[in-house]
Amino acid sequence: AQRVTQPEKLLSVFKGAPVELKCNYSYSGSPELFWYVQYSRQRLQLLLRHISRESIKGFTADLNKGETSFHLKKPFAQEEDSAMYYCALSVQGTGKLIFGQGTTLQVKP
């Protein structure tokens, strides 16, 4: 079965603290994974994709095929990082995205 699990609905941290948003997936093929973000009153947008191996706004994510995980990390959280974060798996052949339930990140001053 194709599935993405984000176990935390809400993650609350203080500014400057490290952040790790967890994502686990179930997929029989070679996974293409993404993190999408939705800031308050904005539309859903791509944050980063694993194939690019890039750091966006200080965030990184490493694909761990052994643990079937794609956790999102940032060493020092900023207040502007407060948003809803979705992990998504792209299905080979169609590009269809399977989303997790999302994690709300709240960064307190």
Place this chain on the structure above:
Amino acid sequence: EAGVAQSPRYKIIEKRQSVAFWCNPISGHATLYWYQQILGQGPKLLIQFQNNGVVDDSQLPKDRFSAERLKGVDSTLKIQPAKLEDSAVYLCASSLETSAYNEQFFGPGTRLTVL
């Protein structure tokens, strides 16, 4: 570059009524997606078009939902008749082509409330 446009932004109807949503993708994007996002959940794909052909509609409740993309550009999603459980945000997205690697660009969504 203009983003994905959707209308209306909000709609309130009573159960058993009909409703239609419109989406205009980014110019040049061949692939168009409709997602349903129920409160507290991630978006779920309803239907995917490549130009004017359907790629995936496996999760579209075809007894009440229909969608078309007649000229391969803008698209309409219809619900007839609506049920209470259809209350959700309906998101339209587009991408350059059908590929697992392509970024999807999302519209602002239409929030549907069924009373």
